[in-house]
Structures are given as C-alpha cells and as structure tokens.
Amino acid sequence: MDPRFPGEPLGLIAGGGRLPRIVAEAARARGFTPIVVRIADAESDDWDGFDGGYFSWGRTGDAIRFLKRKAVARVVTCGTVSRRPDFRSMLPSFATLFLLPTAFRIVRGGDDRLLRNVAVFLKAQGLEPLAVQDVAPKLLAPTGPIAGRRPDAAEERALHLALNAARTLGSLDVGQAVVASQERVIALEAAEGTREMLLRVAELKTRGRIGRGERLVLVKAVKPQQDERFDLPSIGVSTIREAEGAGIGAIGVTAEKSLIIDCEALVTAAGEAGIAVVGLAAGDGDPAAAAPHHHNAPGEGQP
The missing domain is CATH 3.40.50.20 (Rossmann fold)
Structure with missing residues (x-):
C-alpha cells in the first residue's frame, strides 16, 4: 500500500x-x-x-x-x-x-x-x-522451508498435531501457540504469552515430564476468526533462542498469515541452533493427518 x-x-x-x-x-x-x-x-x-x-x-x-x-x-x-x-x-x-x-x-x-x-x-x-x-508485505512468512534444516518425520507429525491444536485453541480466543511432540500436546499458550510457555516447557523437561524420545515442536498459528490487521503470529531471533532453551527442534507458523521479524538474523540463529523453521500451508493441520496421534496414551513415550 x-x-x-x-x-x-x-x-x-x-x-x-x-x-x-x-x-x-x-x-x-x-x-x-x-x-x-x-x-x-x-x-x-x-x-x-x-x-x-x-x-x-x-x-x-x-x-x-x-x-x-x-x-x-x-x-x-x-x-x-x-x-x-x-x-x-x-x-x-x-x-x-x-x-x-x-x-x-x-x-x-x-x-x-x-x-x-x-x-x-x-x-x-x-x-x-x-x-x-x-x-511491509515482505514480513509475511512464505510456505515451506524458511530457515535451518528440514523437519524430520517425527517433527512433521508433531507439526500437524500442534497446528490442529493451535487452531482449536485459537477458535476459543485463548492463544496462538502450542508445543507438541509426535505423540501428544505438551503446552498451550494462554495469557502468559509464548516466552513464558516455553520456560514452562523447559521446566517440564528438567523435571523429566517429557520423554527423551519426544521430538518437540512449536507452532504459532493465526486464529480462525482473527482480524488480520492486528497481532498476527510472529517469530524472531528471540523466539529461536527461547525455543532452543526449551528443547524445541522445529518451529511452524501459518504461511502468509504470520510475520518473520529480521529474517536474515533469524536464518542465522536457526542454523546455529539446528532448528527447522517452516511456513505451514492451510491443509497442513488437517485433522485426518494428525488423527492417528490422538490415540496414544497420555504418558506414552515417557521414560
């Protein structure tokens, strides 16, 4: 404009x-x-x-x-x-x-x-x-790989699950972010914000509440009913650092409806942290893709 x-x-x-x-x-x-x-x-x-x-x-x-x-x-x-x-x-x-x-x-x-x-x-x-x-249209996240390596198969499953959960969370006007593994949802963002949610995930890992084999991902998704003139999901270098501290291996954001802040610096930080960053297309969180993972028992995968 x-x-x-x-x-x-x-x-x-x-x-x-x-x-x-x-x-x-x-x-x-x-x-x-x-x-x-x-x-x-x-x-x-x-x-x-x-x-x-x-x-x-x-x-x-x-x-x-x-x-x-x-x-x-x-x-x-x-x-x-x-x-x-x-x-x-x-x-x-x-x-x-x-x-x-x-x-x-x-x-x-x-x-x-x-x-x-x-x-x-x-x-x-x-x-x-x-x-x-x-x-500033160049801030919008593209579809597909954005930074770092590519997600592995377990992280891909976790991204599907987290995106589906984030959309449900957003429909209730609660938050935009979810942390999940390939087996279950780990944490939901509410009033505390993404940073404090990730600190909580880091604490869960320290306490042994997250299994060693669980591949953690963070998804930030636009709410289904959101006015896109305000508060689109965004990630930047600080998100990469906070995710690294929580043991997150991959980050997904809704493509074309999320903001990438300081993209060049984010690419560098993601590469250094070994974190995959991807833009998720509209169909990536289809419940059919994530449904098999809802049948796991809540504690499955923990040591």
Missing part, C-alpha cells in the same frame, strides 16, 4: 520490540511520514528520528488528539503489549475521561475480541486501521 499523496502521515501505534521500528522504516521507504505513538512496553524505546511521543493508557484521548493534529487518517498497530490497560485504577487525562465508557468495553474478553474492539474504536475516531502487511 502506497501513500495517497507524497509524505502522507501514517500513524503507528507502537508497542515494544523490533517490529514497530521495522514497520516504521518500511513505511518511510514507501513514502509515508510515520507519526509514532508509543504505548505500553515502548515507554523507554529509542525512536530518535521519528516524530511522535509516549502516551500512557491514562492519556489515550491525548494520543488520539495528537494523531489528528498531525493530519493522520490511517494507522498501523503493532508491537508487544505485555499488560492490558486497567482504566479503573488510573488517573485519566481530561481528554481520556470522555473515552472511558468505550475503553471499559474494549478491554473485555479475549485478545481477539479486544483487538476487534480497538478497530471499531479507531474507526469511530476517524482513523482507518491498516495491517502490518499492508505496509
């Missing part, structure tokens, strides 16, 4: 992590003028060279006014938000007071419902939400 006129201001509501900076640079390269509103985990991030500022949750109204003063009509939202806003326990700015009834409705429910509510809120404020891939 290109600017509608040279230098069109593009709002970027930026959480933490590398992704917002990558999107801002891609937007600038396409001819946009990024206007960066930093929120949540981005409070201390260095955005030197970009117009914008940090806004606490209590200054949400001020952030909207700021974007409008900059003549922003379209916005992209991306980055890490590790804590939801608690509007009941904060002292809001005057501009935010008028938004509180809407804010209370927005933060109810699971992540996908929250993000759909954000889209409705932005539209009501006269701001059109865009997707990361509208501005």
Whole structure:
C-alpha cells in the first residue's frame, strides 16, 4: 500500500520490540511520514528520528488528539503489549475521561475480541486501521522451508498435531501457540504469552515430564476468526533462542498469515541452533493427518 499523496502521515501505534521500528522504516521507504505513538512496553524505546511521543493508557484521548493534529487518517498497530490497560485504577487525562465508557468495553474478553474492539474504536475516531502487511508485505512468512534444516518425520507429525491444536485453541480466543511432540500436546499458550510457555516447557523437561524420545515442536498459528490487521503470529531471533532453551527442534507458523521479524538474523540463529523453521500451508493441520496421534496414551513415550 502506497501513500495517497507524497509524505502522507501514517500513524503507528507502537508497542515494544523490533517490529514497530521495522514497520516504521518500511513505511518511510514507501513514502509515508510515520507519526509514532508509543504505548505500553515502548515507554523507554529509542525512536530518535521519528516524530511522535509516549502516551500512557491514562492519556489515550491525548494520543488520539495528537494523531489528528498531525493530519493522520490511517494507522498501523503493532508491537508487544505485555499488560492490558486497567482504566479503573488510573488517573485519566481530561481528554481520556470522555473515552472511558468505550475503553471499559474494549478491554473485555479475549485478545481477539479486544483487538476487534480497538478497530471499531479507531474507526469511530476517524482513523482507518491498516495491517502490518499492508505496509511491509515482505514480513509475511512464505510456505515451506524458511530457515535451518528440514523437519524430520517425527517433527512433521508433531507439526500437524500442534497446528490442529493451535487452531482449536485459537477458535476459543485463548492463544496462538502450542508445543507438541509426535505423540501428544505438551503446552498451550494462554495469557502468559509464548516466552513464558516455553520456560514452562523447559521446566517440564528438567523435571523429566517429557520423554527423551519426544521430538518437540512449536507452532504459532493465526486464529480462525482473527482480524488480520492486528497481532498476527510472529517469530524472531528471540523466539529461536527461547525455543532452543526449551528443547524445541522445529518451529511452524501459518504461511502468509504470520510475520518473520529480521529474517536474515533469524536464518542465522536457526542454523546455529539446528532448528527447522517452516511456513505451514492451510491443509497442513488437517485433522485426518494428525488423527492417528490422538490415540496414544497420555504418558506414552515417557521414560
């Protein structure tokens, strides 16, 4: 997507992590003028060279006014938000007071419902939400091998099982990530996020709760009902390192609906860790492919 006129201001509501900076640079390269509103985990991030500022949750109204003063009509939202806003326990700015009834409705429910509510809120404020891939389409994961070696047969079976489980998990608006072996589902992501889920898997291995013969994989999958303008599954170098620490041998993401952050660095990290990274096509998690593995006993494969 290109600017509608040279230098069109593009709002970027930026959480933490590398992704917002990558999107801002891609937007600038396409001819946009990024206007960066930093929120949540981005409070201390260095955005030197970009117009914008940090806004606490209590200054949400001020952030909207700021974007409008900059003549922003379209916005992209991306980055890490590790804590939801608690509007009941904060002292809001005057501009935010008028938004509180809407804010209370927005933060109810699971992540996908929250993000759909954000889209409705932005539209009501006269701001059109865009997707990361509208501005930076090269971030989308391709189908097939992405980095590292190829998965072996046991990992392929585990990827089928994990993808099918991740789709079921996502349909409940619980999480996007699953760890599985060729025999069973090991861990499901909920409110704790992928990093803490992988720390839990590492602990399970240390405690001997995962068999020596189990080949572990991580799958991050888009939710069936997900608004793809927000919070697509993403992996980067940190994912590779955290997966390595948990004994993960392969990582799968839904092709064309997941983001690869710093692809060249990820390829290097995956090669060094010996981890296979693949883009999974729509039919890869077909229940028929994974069904034989549901019949194993829960403890089978453990020492």
